[in-house]
Amino acid sequence: MQSDVVFRTAKGWDTFSDKYARRIQKNTSVFCMTLLNMVHYEDADSILDAGCGAGYLHQHMMNQKKPDAHLYGFDLSSQMVKRAGARMKKSLNKDKIGSLDILTQEEVDSVNFDDEIFKKLNYHLSVGNVEDLSQYQNEMFNIYVCNLVYQIIGDQQKAISEAFRVLKPGGKFGITVWGRRENCAALWFLKELALETGLSPVGMQGGRFVSNPEELIALATNAGFINAVCWLQMAPFDVVSMKNIEEFFNPEIEGILANSTQEQRDTYYKALEKMLNDYKRENKPFPFECYLLVAEKPQ
Numbered sequence: 530m531q532s533d534v535v536f537r538t539a540k541g542w543d544t545f546s547d548k549y550a551r552r553i554q555k556n557t558s559v560f561c562m563t564l565l566n567m568v569h570y571e572d573a574d575s576i577l578d579a580g581c582g583a584g585y586l587h588q589h590m591m592n593q594k595k596p597d598a599h600l601y602g603f604d605l606s607s608q609m610v611k612r613a614g615a616r617m618k619k620s621l622n623k624d625k626i627g628s629l630d631i632l633t634q635e636e637v638d639s640v641n642f643d644d645e646i647f648k649k650l651n652y653h654l655s656v657g658n659v660e661d662l663s664q665y666q667n668e669m670f671n672i673y674v675c676n677l678v679y680q681i682i683g684d685q686q687k688a689i690s691e692a693f694r695v696l697k698p699g700g701k702f703g704i705t706v707w708g709r710r711e712n713c714a715a716l717w718f719l720k721e722l723a724l725e726t727g728l729s730p731v732g733m734q735g736g737r738f739v740s741n742p743e744e745l746i747a748l749a750t751n752a753g754f755i756n757a758v759c760w761l762q763m764a765p766f767d768v769v770s771m772k773n774i775e776e777f778f779n780p781e782i783e784g785i786l787a788n789s790t791q792e793q794r795d796t797y798y799k800a801l802e803k804m805l806n807d808y809k810r811e812n813k814p815f816p817f818e819c820y821l822l823v824a825e826k827p828q
């Protein structure tokens with residue numbers, strides 16, 4: 530049975546899925562690309578993308594995997610997984626090729642995970658929770674990747690033990706989590722500047738930052754993995770102008786300003802602009818840093 534927290538998390542990501550697919554995933558998927566490269570997924574027979582979101586890299590993976598290899602993806606948010614399915618269908622439909630991330634709600638809602646098209650492709654989508662992979666058998670996958678999910682879940686050790694269980698001996702495990710807080714401004718500056726402006730932001734997404742790779746390595750070794758390798762990586766967000774900021778961080782900005790005075794609104798926008806200009810002055814991009822970890826299940 531789903532807990533209240535899990536239900537609310539799923540609904541939150543459902544609501545966010547359109548914006549995530551249209552605007553954000555192309556930034557965050559950069560980390561997943563690195564994971565896939567490091568775990569040699571092109572040699573695998575069976576790959577699991579845990580918490581796959583809208584499946585931004587699935588077309589790429591379909592092109593690079595072995596022809597008979599199976600690609601499995603699941604996410605807590607049904608809207609996210611349906612978007613992954615709708616993108617895949619659109620990519621196969623020559624009349625509609627292009628703008629894969631701009632999907633009508635009808636295209637999303639009409640996705641059926643048992644569609645014959647997906648079966649032909651060895652593409653398997655479902656709704657699921659990284660903390661409970663009971664829909665998968667023991668030792669089913671060569672590869673398990675999970676990009677930017679572990680920092681927002683309840684029990685990381687449970688999730689990683691499940692990953693260990695479903696991987697084959699010799700299977701590869703790769704995850705990405707938020708890095709050091711100071712290098713992830715994109716995740717906290719809206720709230721911080723709101724508080725400084727005397728506004729009270731509500732409902733902003735929470736998650737854990739990691740400042741020490743040892744805690745991630747311990748997570749992997751406690752679960753039984755070996756040969757863990759962990760490193761920091763930065764992917765700049767494509768936010769270089771105020772227009773980008775307004776696009777990227779709305780409706781969040783307007784939510785924060787909903788009950789504000791004109792003076793607070795002006796002050797808040799000035800603070801946003803100053804933050805952007807501070808990075809520009811130092812010739813730096815808007816930073817988003819993650820820890821990446823890959824490890825192996827013993828033979």
Ligand SMILES: C[S@@+](CC[C@H](N)C(=O)[O-])C[C@H]1O[C@@H](n2cnc3c(N)ncnc32)[C@H](O)[C@@H]1O
Binds near residue numbers: 539561677
């Ligand atoms: C930042 S997005 C990353 C999505 C995707 N991995 C990517 O790289 O684009 C976080 C995703 O985690 C999903 N999620 C959150 N909690 C989860 C859980 N317990 N199990 C599975 N997915 C979860 C959300 O629905 C969302 O799609």
